[in-house]
Amino acid sequence: SIAEYGPRSFAAYGLSQSLPLGKNWSVDFTVDGNKTLNGIDATRVLNPEQPVASGGFIGTDGALTEDFTAVTAGATYRGDRWSLASRFEFRAGDRSDRYGMTISGLRQLGEGRAFGGQFSWFRANGNAAPRTQSTSLALSWAHRPDDSRWSWLEKLELRSDSVNGAVAGLPGPIGGAPLLISGNASSKRIINSLSVNWSPVTKSDGRYLGRSEVSLFWGSRYVADRIDQDDLKGWSNVVGADIRFDLSETVDVGVAGTVRQSNGGKAISYSGGPSISLSPFDNSYITLGYNVVGYGDRDYSDARYTRSGPYVTLRLKFDQNSLSALGIGRR
Numbered sequence: 001s002i003a004e005y006g007p008r009s010f011a012a013y014g015l016s017q018s019l020p021l022g023k024n025w026s027v028d029f030t031v032d033g034n035k036t037l038n039g040i041d042a043t044r045v046l047n048p049e050q051p052v053a054s055g056g057f058i059g060t061d062g063a064l065t066e067d068f069t070a071v072t073a074g075a076t077y078r079g080d081r082w083s084l085a086s087r088f089e090f091r092a093g094d095r096s097d098r099y100g101m102t103i104s105g106l107r108q109l110g111e112g113r114a115f116g117g118q119f120s121w122f123r124a125n126g127n128a129a130p131r132t133q134s135t136s137l138a139l140s141w142a143h144r145p146d147d148s149r150w151s152w153l154e155k156l157e158l159r160s161d162s163v164n165g166a167v168a169g170l171p172g173p174i175g176g177a178p179l180l181i182s183g184n185a186s187s188k189r190i191i192n193s194l195s196v197n198w199s200p201v202t203k204s205d206g207r208y209l210g211r212s213e214v215s216l217f218w219g220s221r222y223v224a225d226r227i228d229q230d231d232l233k234g235w236s237n238v239v240g241a242d243i244r245f246d247l248s249e250t251v252d253v254g255v256a257g258t259v260r261q262s263n264g265g266k267a268i269s270y271s272g273g274p275s276i277s278l279s280p281f282d283n284s285y286i287t288l289g290y291n292v293v294g295y296g297d298r299d300y301s302d303a304r305y306t307r308s309g310p311y312v313t314l315r316l317k318f319d320q321n322s323l324s325a326l327g328i329g330r331r
Contacts, residue, residue, distance in 0.1 A: 026076050033069040068093035081108045089122075096126040100134075112145035124172070130165040130179070132172055152196045162186040183228045190222040191299050215242040217258070219300050236262045238297070240271075240304055250279045258306050260295065269295040271306035283317035 014032035021027060074087035083106040090099040100122030107115045117140070123133045137158045144151035163172065168182045199213045219238035225231070237260070244254035257272035275289030294308030305311050 024077050024079055026078075027074065028076075029071070029073040031069070031071050033067075034065070035067050036065060066093050066095050082106070094127075096124055096129065098122065098124045110145075112143070112148070112151075114142050116140050116142075126172070129170070130163050130167065130172055132163045133161070135160045149200055150196070150198055152194065155193045157189070157191040157193075159189045159191065160187070181227055185227045186225070188224045189299065191219070192221070193217070193219045193300065193303055195303065211246040213242075213244040213246075213252075213254075215244075217241070217304060219303070221299060234262075236260065238300055238304075244277070252277050256289070256304075258304055260297065260306075271295055271304075271308070285315040287313045287315075289313075 014030070016028070016030045018026060018028035068091055070089070070091040072087060072089045074085065076086075077084040084104070086101065086103045088101045091097065100120065102118065102120040104118040105116060109115055118138045119136070121133075121135045123131070125131050138155060139157075140153065140155040142153050144153075162185065163179070163181075164184050166172075166179045166181050166183060166185065168180060169178050172179060195215065195217050197213065197215045217238070217240035221236050221238075222234070223236070224233045238258060240256065240258035242254055242256045244252050246252045253274070253276050255272070255274050258270070260269040260271075261267075262269070271291050271294040273289060273291040273293075275287050277285060277287040279285055288310075289305070289312075290310045291306065291308045294306050296307055300306070305313060
C-alpha cells in the first residue's frame with residue numbers, strides 16, 4: 001500500500017476577500033502561508049525534485065520547503081475613462097523576506113486610443129544571502145482605431161535593479177538562476193519601444209496590396225551598469241520589420257527581420273526568417289516561425305522573438321463578451 005509519511009506534517013492556509021465600496025471603488029486583501037508542524041527527514045524523501053509539502057517549493061539552493069506568511073492588500077477604481085489599481089505585498093519567510101508595491105493606471109483617450117502607466121518597487125532580503133531591489137516605471141500610448149490603416153504602440157520604460165552581497169554561483173534571495181557576479185552591482189536602463197503598423201482596410205489600392213500588412217519596430221536603449229568599481233555605459237538600437245500577406249481569412253505568411261546595434265556601434269546582431277500564422281477561431285492568432293539567424297535580448301524579448309531556431313507564439317484577445325458563452329458574468 002502507498003500511504004502518506006506520518007511523521008511529517010504540515011499546514012497550508014489561505015484567505016482572500018474582495019469588498020466593493022460604492023460604484024467605482026473596491027478593495028481586496030489576501031493572507032496565505034505554509035507551516036511545517038513536524039520535521040523533514042531528508043533520507044525519507046523519495047524525489048528531491050518534488051516538493052515535500054503541498055504548496056511547497058524547490059529552491060535552487062537545494063531547499064525542499066519554507067515556512068512563510070504572505071499578506072497582500074489592494075484597491076481599484078473604475079470610472080468611465082479612468083482605471084486605477086494598486087497592490088501592496090509582504091512575505092515573511094524562514095529563508096527570505098519580500099515586500100513591494102505596484103501602482104497602475106489607464107486613461108481612455110477615445111475609441112481605440114489609450115494612455116497608461118505602471119510603477120513597481122520590490123525588495124528582497126535573504127538570511128545570509130544577497131539583498132536585491134527592483135524599481136520600474138513604464139508609460140505607454142496606444143493608437144489603433146478600427147477605421148484607421150495606421151496603428152502604433154509607444155512604450156517608455158525606466159528600470160533600476162541592484163544587488164548587494166552577491167556570491168557567484170549561489171542563487172539570490174528569491175531563488176532563480178545562480179548569480180554570475182560577486183559583490184555589489186546595479187543596472188539602470190532607459191528603454192523606448194515604438195511599433196508602427198500599416199494595414200490596408202480596403203482593396204482600392206490593388207488586389208494584392210489590400211491583403212498585405214507591414215510593421216516597423218524601433219527600440220532605443222541606454223544602459224548604465226556598475227559592477228563593484230567598474231562602470232559600463234552606452235546606447236544601443238534595435239530596428240525590425242515584418243511583411244505579411246493573407247492567403248485566406250484564417251491563414252497568412254510573412255517574413256521578419258531585426259538588426260541590433262550594440263554600444264558604440266561596434267557590434268551588430270541579426271535575426272530573421274519566415275513564418276506562417278493561423279487564426280483557428282475568433283480573436284486568436286498562432287504564429288509558427290523559424291529564425292535562420294538570431295540573438296537573445298531580455299529587454300525586447302516581449303516585443304520581438306529574435307532567438308535563432310523554430311518558435312511558436314500565441315495571441316488571444318479578451319473583452320467583456322469573450323466568456324459570455326460560458327455564462328460567466330451573467331445575472
